[in-house]
Amino acid sequence: MAANNSSEAPIPPLEEAGGEGVKHEAEAEADGKGKAPAQAQAASTTTMLHRSGSRPQLDLSGAAIHGTLEDRNPTILLPNQSDDISHLALDIGGSLIKLVYFSRHADQSTEDKRKLSTKKRLEIFTGARRSYPVLGGRLHFVKFETGKLNECLDFISSKQLHRGGVDSPSWRSGAQPDNIVIKATGGGAYKYADLFKERLGVSLEKEDEMDCLVAGSNFLLKAIRHEAFTHMDGQKEYVQIDQNDMFPYLLVNVGSGVSIIKVDGHGKFQRVSGTNVGGGTYWGLGRLMTECKSFDELLELSQRGDNSTIDMLVGDIYGGLDYSKIGLSASTIASSFGKTISDNKELSEYRPEDISLSLLRMISYNIGQISYLNALRYGLKRILFGGFFIRGHAYTMDTISFAVHFWSKGEAKAMFLRHEGFLGALGAFMSYEKHGLDDLSAHHLVERFPMGAPYVGGKIHGPPLGDLNEKISWMEKFVQKGIQITAPVPMGAPATTGMGGFERPTSKGDILRSDASAALNVGVLHLVPSLDVFPLLEDPKTYEPNTIDLDHNEFKYWFTVLSDHLPDLVEKAVASEGGTDDAKRRGDAFAHAFSAHLFRLMEEPAAYGKFGLANLLELREECLREFQFFDAYVSIKQRENEASLAVLPDLLMELDSMDEEARLLALIEGVLAANIFDWGSKACVDLYHQGTIIEIYRMSRKKMQRPWRIDDFDMFKKRMLKKDQPYKKALISVDNSGADVVLGMLPLAREFLRHGIEVVLVANSLPALNDITANELPEIVAEAAKHCGILRKAAEAGGLIVDAMAGIQDDAKDEPVSVPLMVVENGCGSPCIDFRQVSSELAAAAKDADLLILEGMGRALHTNLNARFKCDALKLAMVKNQRLAEKLFNGNIYDCICKFEPVS
Ligand SMILES: Nc1ncnc2c1ncn2[C@@H]1O[C@H](COP(=O)(O)OP(=O)(O)O)[C@@H](O)[C@H]1O
Ligand SMILES: CC(C)(COP(=O)(O)O)[C@@H](O)C(=O)NCCC(=O)O
Ligand SMILES: [Mn+2]
DSSP states (O other): OOOOOOTTTOSOOOTOOOOOOOOOHHHHHHHHHHHOGGGGGGOOOOEOOOOOSSSOOOOOOOOEEEOOOSSSEEEEOOOSSSSOOOOOEEEOOOSSSEEEEEEEEEOOOHHHHEHHHEEEEHHTTTTTTGOOOOEEEEEEEEEGGGGHHHHHHHHHHHGGGGTTTTSSSHTTTTTTOOOOOEESTTHHHHTTHHHHHHHHEEEEEEHHHHOOOHHHEEEEEHHTTTTTEETTTTEEEEEEOOGOOOEEEEEEEEEEEEEEEEEEEEEEEEEEEEESSSHHHHHHHHHHOOOOSSSSHHHHHHHTGGGGGGEEEHHTTTTOBBBBBTOOOOTSEEETTHHHHHOOGGGGSSSSHHHHHHHHHHHHHHHHHHHHHHHHEEEEEEEEEEEETTOHHHHHHHHHHHHHHOOOOSSSEEETTTTTGGGGHHHHHHTTTTTTTGGGOOGEEEEOOOOOOOTTTTTTSSOOSSSHHHHHHHHHHHHHHHHOOOOOOOOOOOOOOOOSSSSOOOOOSSSSOOOOOSSSSEEEEEEOOOOEOOOBBSSTOOOOOOOOOOOHHHHHHHHHHHHHHHHHHHHHHHTTTTTHHHHHHHHHHHHHHHHHHHHHHHHTTTSSSSOHHHHHHHHHHHHHHHHHHHOOOHHHHHHHHHHHHHHHHHHHHHHTTTTTHHHHHHHHHHHHHTTOOOTTHHHHHHHTTTTTHHHHHHHHHHTTSSSSSSEEEHHHHHHHTTTTTTOOOOEEOOOTTTIIIIIIHHHHHHHHHHTEEEEEEEEEHHHHHHBBBBTTTTHHEEEEEEOHHHHHHHHHTTSOOOSOOTTOOOOTSSSSSOOOOEEESSOSSSSSTTTTTTEHHHHHHHHHHOEEEEESIIIIBBBBBTTOOOOOOEEEOOOOOHHHHHHHHHTTTOOOEEEOOOOO
């Protein structure tokens, strides 16, 4: 076991499991004399979930921006939410206390004039929660040992979770709401009710444990995209369960004891069985027999164990032979611990490692087998395993899966849940009325993986970090020590089972990663009710944003690219914040945090769920924001915008002198040429040292030689200029700032407007590299409009600029009222786009669009190259990376892609 070095961790670790004082009181109570073990008592009736809803809860309705329209970071008020709202729910089990808490959070969203007018125009219901781009709300998951209840109470108290969090008005005013009620489930909700009242002044409102388990599990399956996975032979595979085909399934919650529940629907279930041989048994027996001080230590021991010294194998009985007639190999366990009968040895003569492995195999296998029998009893094919006994441990999951697979002859499937032990706590949280969670679907939730606590050698050091300063200090501490910080997610082990029997695993992994439910393996769930599925996706069910699967090999490449890029990014980020000492500290901390993520993913690409390149690039941006770098490329963007706007009038004049067909080609060429301005591509950044923006733009244009690597231009031109069937509305998704948007995309948009086609420019909600954001775009359009009547009239018609330019030369004075030009945000803060989760603004704007243009590598190549839409789609990008050019197009760096996909 990696030593939990106290000199590095002066504060007691949150998850320092075990210890002398660990009690299993609830278990002892449940197992009262003369009674059948509680876990084995099967309920006979099907229970309907009752929601006790005695008080108002998180109410997002009527949310409104507080402050002036010009405020950059206004507070969002939830007028219908009462101050004494509880943001916390608990599951106090026999071994562990699980906390799910909600924190309100106002992200960097502004409600400017553009947004207000867009909303009006798109008829987005203002005043409702759906009108907020990022209505902050986050669900956090934390656990404590039940034996260390005091730490849990301190945690709740320090964060004021029982009073609605430190951001709650009642907290700030120092008010003491006298009757705070918190939902709680698990035996401890009864047992410790008085203590909670005494220490925190709160009453625990008890929710039934089974109700909660089922509600939590159903919510996760419905709302989290990569929640359930199979684990066989060391391989983790995410399973997408169809929402319309979720039921029935068998839920096996392996906590201290085991509950087996047949789930038939929402709130419709029956506890059909259970077993008292569960997680508490492994930990309890293991502690007695090995003198381990913590659960993790015990589990870690098992990884170096050889159970054949303890278990009686088929081969031991059959003289080394298989018992092939009934399908048992020599290495199959015939009798767990059976060998110790004849050995005549004392307990101390056995290796603790071997004991732990024998125990783990015995208990996991037994649970798998009992679960299978119950599945058989009710004809169920899907068995979902939850509870903290699983602990994301590869070997445990493989053993259970093997048992299910073996006994069912492959008919039934064992699946595991990423939020394994939090089902009950989540269910208790769900039982609050008006929390809004019921209405949420997968597209409303974004899981993020902040550095919640520092990790060294797979161990958590210290409690979850309270603020940014604490976080940075931790990072610095570990940097000084030169220790690699790694994000703690359960490790994946290589193959564990052999043919025809249950073999000894070849490897069980070297280290057991600290599971740190307070942080990275289970991320923080961001609730973003304003996200929607893009309505023009041909088939949202089969849509896959990532073009290339981020498997281990692919990740290795990106690991190098992103690591190499890191020093430059940090330099830009620090400069964007004025280069102060504080910015430098944050910059270093960011670099270490992001590297930690990279190292973690290198070990196991599936550690954070099914992770694609889009997620990885977004993780980098989110990590920057976590360390309060809100726009690392701000000055580069400004400089390039200004330089490009200065040459725009000449370009427009040149374009206007061409005939329609030549102009269209020049425009598309211009878009492709200007897409070279990408500060995320190493090759391009090297290029920028060789000339000014305008020189590079000219050079790039000159090199535009057709045919391009993919060249559907003629097809597009034909369709675009079809007089009897003109396009009506184009959604144009833009990419980079500077020449890209000013000299490439704006002139193209202008051409559409000239053809009477309504244009919606789609831009990022939050900064990512040098991409233009929806907040920045109106100013650029207004600048451009000073030199162009078409843009001006259209921008006015779209409410983008008010008519404040009287007296400015007007070449479109006598033209009829223009079709509108609008700007909408896409809901993203990444250089890629996942169309399953876009802003409601974009979704509303898309409804009557008949053309979608995607520009740039991130949005048109790395993601969406293979995406199919319900309207015509034009994908435009310059490939600024040799490897990608080879991989996707058998081509070369600086190749251009013009892919047109008409619907008919
Ligand atoms: N850090 C830990 N400390 C104690 N037990 C742990 C820990 N991590 C995982 N476990 C396992 O998880 C079991 C508890 O699982 P859980 O789902 O929380 O059930 P309960 O609600 O009964 O506490 C323990 O009995 C033990 O086998
Ligand atoms: C992050 C990006 C996808 C952005 O490209 P864009 O969408 O701006 O065309 C791209 O810069 C990229 O793939 N860069 C990493 C690899 C490299 O250095 O070439
Ligand atoms: Mn870009």
